[in-house]
Amino acid sequence: MLSMTGFGGGEGTIGPITVMIELRSVNHRFLDVSLKLPGSLTAFEGDIRKFLKDNVARGRVTVSAQLQLARDPRDAGLDPDRLAQGLTMVRQAAQDLEKATGEKHPVTLDHLLRVPDLFRAEEPDLPAEDLQAALLEAMTRAHQGLMKMKEAEGKALVDEMRQRLTTLSGLLAAVESDPPDVVLTDIRMPPTGTDEGIQAAVLLRESNPDVGVVVLSQYAEPAYALVLFDAGTERRAYLLKERVADSVELVNAIRQVAAGGSVVDPKVVDVLVAAKTRAKESPLAPLTERELEVLAEIAQGKNNAAVAESLVLSVRAVEKHINSLFSKLGLTEETDTSRRVKAVLLYLSAQEGA
DSSP: OOOSOEEEEEEEEETTEEEEEEEEEEOOSSEEEEEEOOGGGGGGHHHHHHHHHHHOOSEEEEEEEEEEEOOOGGGEEEOHHHHHHHHHHHHHHHHHHHHHHSOOOOOOHHHHHTSTTOEEEOOOOOOHHHHHHHHHHHHHHHHHHHHHHHHHHHHHHHHHHHHHHHHHHHHHHHHHHSOOSEEEEESSOTTTTSSHHHHHHHHHHHHOTTSEEEEEESSOOHHHHHHHTTTOSTTEEEEEGGGGSSHHHHHHHHHHHHTTOEEEOHHHHHHHHHHHHHHHHOTTTTSOHHHHHHHHHHTTTOOHHHHHHHHTOOHHHHHHHHHHHHHHTTOOSSOHHHHHHHHHHHHHHHHHHO
16 A cells, blocks of 8 residues: 655766756645756656656655756856956945944955855756756656655555554444444544544444444534535434533434434534635635645745746746736735735735634
8 A cells, every 4th residue: 555645855967967856745636746847957847747647646746856067166267247246345345344443454365255156167068868867867766765655654554544443343343243223432432542433433334324323522523524424414423522411412312313313513513614604705715726826935925937936837827827816816906016915914814714
């Protein structure tokens, strides 16, 4: 069994060229690839996508690439423009110090050597064949690392599920041998004390559909309620323990479930309605998935060019997405800077309320 979540890194080196690849994968119904490539590697986007299509069945995969060149320091030359700028800056600093202290501070070679980017190496011509070979080597190694992690995580998941089912299997076996009208269970069962009660209800829906299940919980957790009632509400109940302190309420719920009905604690209903209302009222609800991705990048302080590079889009496409999301958020009258700030605030507010 393979986990859908994993990470892998790899390097490929051909001559002075080293390509570094990171692959990150999370669960997704289909293969969805996101690329973050430097400009010198964008020409090989098709190769990367083909490699992943041939080697990854599904999942949301993010590919991050970096390119390094091994340079001989002797190839670096003095940048005359940068030298002139640095000399001006150092002289100005010396004059400012003289005014402040009354003492002269002569400009020395040591001062000039401290100017950043004073020396630069000429960018070499990189053969496309070498770039492609280094890239594919890095992709292969990164994929191997990704698969190794997914296999390890999958094994751990299998071990965990086996441990959980050891307890569940006892309950399921008891029901199979002598089916009751209703199973009364806590939502948290040994060994992990998480959601084994919900798992039991789901499994019994398949194996013993005529057996009712009443689940007791300490808290109103809408996610658990949704799973419990996903395949139907009949013969299922979700109750808070505080509500069943009176045994009459619990007995009535058991009888209703045994008769084929269902019971949901009013507080759980309130939480479910509130969650649904928040989702509908969110100002981000009209945005498409791509517009949300663009807004998330803007929230990190990126300009349009940086957003385009991160999402592997053209700057023009990013501008269109931004104008569209501004319009959907009702930000059409303000200046561009003001609209970006307000859009980010709306995004952060929605994240906090999620």
